[in-house]
Amino acid sequence: MAARRWSEIEMLDAIRAAAAGHDGALTVTAYDAWRATHGGPSGIGIIRRFGKWSDACRGAGLDTVVTTTKKSAFSDEVIVEAVRRYLADPESRASYGGYREWAKGRDGVPSGPTVRTRFPAWGDLLARARA
Numbered sequence: 001m002a003a004r005r006w007s008e009i010e011m012l013d014a015i016r017a018a019a020a021g022h023d024g025a026l027t028v029t030a031y032d033a034w035r036a037t038h039g040g041p042s043g044i045g046i047i048r049r050f051g052k053w054s055d056a057c058r059g060a061g062l063d064t065v066v067t068t069t070k071k072s073a074f075s076d077e078v079i080v081e082a083v084r085r086y087l088a089d090p091e092s093r094a095s096y097g098g099y100r101e102w103a104k105g106r107d108g109v110p111s112g113p114t115v116r117t118r119f120p121a122w123g124d125l126l127a128r129a130r131a
Contacts, residue, residue: 006041008059011049014040015060025063028053044116074110079118082109083129096122 006014018034019026028043035042043053050056054064074082086092086102100112110118119125 004041006045006049008049011041011046011056012060015046015056015062019057019060019062026057044113048120074114074118076118079110079115080125080129083115083125085109087126087129094126 014035015026015031017038017040018031021034022030028047031046032043046056047053050059057064082103083099086099087094089102092098092102096112096116099115103109103111103115115125116122119128
């Protein structure tokens, strides 16, 4: 089943709807929590479309979150090795969603969003982990 393709207007409307019940600048984490009960495009999908969460929020006419540059605790090599471990699991579906669920609650393993931020194309990361 193909993923739904959301228009930019639908994405901006979803951000506005989530922000309506939120105090302060809307973070992608707060948006995804709202989305879990209301539906809508994923935060990562919005980021991919607009380039940055702050750009999407500005496009929706909202205040943006001030961020600082923070170096990830996980190197590319550590991320690739974590995906290798996931692929070696007999329950692995070799999907990003499967990895995200697999990583939850595992100490020292990068989260799904961390992996997606560093490697936006799951297929490229799979190829690297399988090499």
